[in-house]
Every structure is written in structure tokens, then in C-alpha cells.
Amino acid sequence: MSTKTQDPxxxxxxxxxxxxxxxxxxxxCRITGVELKQIAGQNWEVVTLSREEDGxxxxxxxxxxxxxxxxxxxxxxxxxxxxxxxxxxxxxPQLDWKVRHRENADRMTGGGLFxxxxxxxxxxxxxxxxxxxxKERELYDNARHLLVGEIAAAxxxxxxxxxxxxxxxxxxxxxxxxxxxxxxxxTLGPPxxxxxxxxxxxxGFEDEELGGAAEAAxxxxxxxxxxxxxxxxxxxxxxxxxxxxxxxxxxxEKPKPAHRPQAGSAKKAKPSHAxxxxxxxxxxxxxxxxxxxxxxxxxxxKRPAAKVKGKAKGKx
Amino acid sequence: xxxxxxxxxxxxxxxxxxxxxLHAAYGMGSELEGEGEIPSSALDDEQSAYDAVKALEEMDxxxxxxxxxxxxxxxxxxxxxxxxxxxxxxxxxxxxxxxxKAIATSHGLADKGVPLEVGLAKRAAHYVxxxxxxxxxxxxxxxxxxxxxxxxxxxxxxxxxxxxxEKSERKIKLGST
Numbered sequence: 306m307s308t309k310t311q312d313p314x315x316x317x318x319x320x321x322x323x324x325x326x327x328x329x330x331x332x333x334c335r336i337t338g339v340e341l342k343q344i345a346g347q348n349w350e351v352v353t354l355s356r357e358e359d360g361x362x363x364x365x366x367x368x369x370x371x372x373x374x375x376x377x378x379x380x381x382x383x384x385x386x387x388x389x390x391x392x393x394x395x396x397x398p399q400l401d402w403k404v405r406h407r408e409n410a411d412r413m414t415g416g417g418l419f420x421x422x423x424x425x426x427x428x429x430x431x432x433x434x435x436x437x438x439x440k441e442r443e444l445y446d447n448a449r450h451l452l453v454g455e456i457a458a459a460x461x462x463x464x465x466x467x468x469x470x471x472x473x474x475x476x477x478x479x480x481x482x483x484x485x486x487x488x489x490x491x492t493l494g495p496p497x498x499x500x501x502x503x504x505x506x507x508x509g510f511e512d513e514e515l516g517g518a519a520e521a522a523x524x525x526x527x528x529x530x531x532x533x534x535x536x537x538x539x540x541x542x543x544x545x546x547x548x549x550x551x552x553x554x555x556x557x558e559k560p561k562p563a564h565r566p567q568a569g570s571a572k573k574a575k576p577s578h579a580x581x582x583x584x585x586x587x588x589x590x591x592x593x594x595x596x597x598x599x600x601x602x603x604x605x606x607k608r609p610a611a612k613v614k615g616k617a618k619g620k621x
Numbered sequence: 622x623x624x625x626x627x628x629x630x631x632x633x634x635x636x637x638x639x640x641x642x643l644h645a646a647y648g649m650g651s652e653l654e655g656e657g658e659i660p661s662s663a664l665d666d667e668q669s670a671y672d673a674v675k676a677l678e679e680m681d682x683x684x685x686x687x688x689x690x691x692x693x694x695x696x697x698x699x700x701x702x703x704x705x706x707x708x709x710x711x712x713x714x715x716x717x718x719x720x721x722k723a724i725a726t727s728h729g730l731a732d733k734g735v736p737l738e739v740g741l742a743k744r745a746a747h748y749v750x751x752x753x754x755x756x757x758x759x760x761x762x763x764x765x766x767x768x769x770x771x772x773x774x775x776x777x778x779x780x781x782x783x784x785x786x787e788k789s790e791r792k793i794k795l796g797s798t
Contacts, residue, residue, distance in 0.1 A: 466705050
């Protein structure tokens, strides 16, 4: 049961029905109204929002509107400062994944415009050194998506123009300037090791095979979670300059099944992909989740404890 | 289905190559739908290039589109786009994000030293990717990497990186058909 309220006061009074707002981690929404809803026998006053991207309805308790970081779409001056920040090439990537993960999570949940810019810029700087792990690749894409949406909404330009402009700042083309200052042209970054396709296949069936194998490779090489894999990389990999990374051709894929390999094949594949990697320290047995299936009980003893944990995690 | 409409003359083998590359990249049917004409009202103020946004909006064609169909226009004319916060930069196409129409040009490919069919196919895959809500990718070998970056000429193969490929597959699966 719900009733609509006329001309309500939302948040600190700065938001009104019909305003375009930014919902942290969701993107641009429009406030459609304030309703009184009865949920689990209690009356709740909720602010209803419509996400512009897909029309999804989001309901936020009115008392929590300011707490979750709902804010108006940035103005043109703020977007101008965003581009100043993006065009500033001096960004050192945070190499400690724990610190990076915590900082980026805080920035994204905070929902601030400049927080999103920092996430994008930090991950972009890191991607110039080495390819991002899957979770951070997704975060990079989310941050980009939110920023492009807000730039387009604030400047009233198409999304495509907003993204091109964002990348004119991040990957400046030849002769690009920002407020009269020439920007250094983009250089070639390191390619991702896992990829698909060549030129000689016409229908992409080779793509599929390569894609499957390439997809299997990181899964096989991953010791456990993406964070642990990253941690291991942090210990051993030093950031290599782009040309060196380009020269280091990815290993030739060995014949692998097209589907994602099971734990057994992952174990076999590991030495070929990461021969120099240190063995993960064994974790106390008490931390391991008890295996339910009797046949699987024997397997964990053969492989490092970290792997067992990761597998169990994945199954949850 | 990705429907290709040529707005300039291209050799049949080039269009065929583009079509096959699109099919390989997205796993969707791709075919040449016919020929069209770029609207003269889309010429910019200096009459030197076509405004890509206007050209797509004002395109007059009789292509029958079904749900989830994407239409890709290929031209050899220079394109431009509205000025943004960074001013004007290189424009080799335009796509309506998450919608149905995109345009890509072969203009400027000769300067990059990339064969016409490869360069055009790579641009076509890039703009069709935007139709599936894909964003630019940092991987220089991915078709979604910005076209002005050195990666475009350095890695001439037409393919998506794993992340972009998986994302496009998810989007295609979620399509209404």
C-alpha cells in the first residue's frame, strides 16, 4: 500500500521531485516522488528514483537519503575541474593491492564525483604498468561508466562524446591541449596476456578455442582469489616499462579443454604459467572449511592450502 | 543481427571482410543491407566534414530493424562530433550508446598505415561494441581501445579482449530476442 506526497522536502532540502541525481554505484537517476509505503507492518516514507539508463525503480528511505550519498548531478564548473584532474599526467599507481582495494571501495561507496575520478585515474595509471586483475577491471569499467554518464548529463552531450572527451584527457591524441598546455601523446600500454583471435580465422572458431584456453589460463594459474593472486604478483613482479611488457610475448597456449578446467587441471597447469612463483604458505587446517563430499576430502592435502580455500570460497 | 549500410563505395571484399570480422567478434549474424546516402544537412559549418551525431539522426533509409538489430553505416567521408570539454579531437565514428545505430569512417586509415579492410573492420567492431554498451578498453589489442591511440596500428587484428567479449555476450544474452 502506498500514498504519494505532494511537494515534499527531500534530504537537506536541496533535492526536489524531478531533479536528476547521482546515486552512488548506480548512476544517474531522476527523483519521481516520495511515497508512504507499508513494509512489514511499518510505515516508511520512501523516495522513489528512476534510473535513467534502464528505467529501473530505486526506493530509498527518506531518512537515509543524505546518508547514502545521493547528490545532484555535478555542474559544468565541477566537470571542468574533473578534466583538469584527468589531464594531469602525474599519477603514481598505488601498488599495494590491500590499500588500493580499501581506498577504491571507500571512494565508490562515497559516491563523490572526484572519488570516482580518482578510482578511474588510479586504475588507469596501474593499467599502463600491467593489466588489471578481473575485479579491478570491472571496477575500472564501473567507474568509467558512472563518470561518462555524469559528464554527459552535466554537459548535455551524448554519452559517446563524453567518453571520447574523457579519453582525450586520459590517452591524449597527438596535438591535444588542455587550457593551452600541450598534453603528452599516449604511448603504447602493455597488452593483456589473455586474449582471443588472430587474423587468419574467418568465422572466429579459432577465437572461441583461443578464448576458452586463454580464459582457462588465468583460472588455472590463479592460486585462489584475485586478491591473493595479486598479492603474489606484488611480491614478485616489478612494474615493467611498456616496451618491455610488449616484448614479453605471452606463452604459447598449450592444448586445453574449451571449458574451464576443474581443480585437478588447474593444479597441473600452474607450474607452466608461474614457474617462478613461490609456493603459498600452508594455512592452518582449522581454517579450512570441512569438505562435504568424501571424494573431495583427499584432494586438498595434495595442493597448497590457499588453493583449497579459494575453491571453497568460489563455491559459496 | 548487425546490418551494414554503405554510404560510400567500398570494394565488395572489404565489406565482406568487415562483415565476417563483426560476426567473429560478436557471434551475431552480420550482413550487407544495402547502400545509402549521408544527409547533406549533416555537413558541418565549414563544409569539410559531416557531423556524425546529426548524420545518424537524420539518416533516411528503409532498413527494417527488428528487436536487438544493430545498424552500422560505413562511409569514407571525414566525420566530426560536437565539441566537448576537451575541445575537438579525432573522430572516426559515432555510436548511440546502448541503442541501434552507429557510423564508422575509413577516412584517415591510409595515414595510419593500416590496410583499409582491417582498419575499417576494427572501427566497425569498436562502434558496434558501443551499441552493446561497451566502454573504451585500456588493452591496446582490443577493438574497444581508442582509435587514435598507437595500439590501433600496432595491433591490427580485429578482436575483443576477454573482458569486453564477456560483457558483450552478457548484453547480447539479455537482449529482448
